[in-house]
Amino acid sequence: MGALVSRASRSARYTLVFHAEPQFVDTVKQAVFAAGAGRYPNYSECCWTATGTGQFRPVGAANPHTGAVGVLEKIEELRVEMLCDSEETARKAVEALKRQQPYEEPSYAVYKSENF
Structure with missing residues (x-):
C-alpha cells in the first residue's frame, strides 16, 4: 500500500512539442526555456530537435x-520536444510559444505523462 501512495503522490510531467521554421526556432526555444520548460534537476535548456517537412x-x-x-x-520545419515539470510550467511555456512564434496558428501539442 505504501508504494501505491508514494507513486500516486508524484506529480505528472508534461512534454511540449512544437514546430517552427529553422530561422525562428532558437528565438522560440529561448522564450519557452525562460518560461521554465526544458529543466531537469541539475540541467536547463534541455530539448530534442528533429528536421521534417510541414x-x-x-x-x-x-x-x-x-x-x-x-x-x-x-x-522545412523543426520539431522540438521538451519537458515541463508541472501543468503550470506547461501552460506558461505555451503562452510564451504563442507570443514568440510568428505563425498565425502555432503548431504545438502538450502530452501528459506519469512521473515514475
Whole structure:
C-alpha cells in the first residue's frame, strides 16, 4: 500500500512539442526555456530537435506568415520536444510559444505523462 501512495503522490510531467521554421526556432526555444520548460534537476535548456517537412494549405480568411491562401505549402520545419515539470510550467511555456512564434496558428501539442 505504501508504494501505491508514494507513486500516486508524484506529480505528472508534461512534454511540449512544437514546430517552427529553422530561422525562428532558437528565438522560440529561448522564450519557452525562460518560461521554465526544458529543466531537469541539475540541467536547463534541455530539448530534442528533429528536421521534417510541414504541410498546410491556408483557406478562408487565413493570414499566413508563410505562403498564400489556397496554395499548398511544404516547408522545412523543426520539431522540438521538451519537458515541463508541472501543468503550470506547461501552460506558461505555451503562452510564451504563442507570443514568440510568428505563425498565425502555432503548431504545438502538450502530452501528459506519469512521473515514475
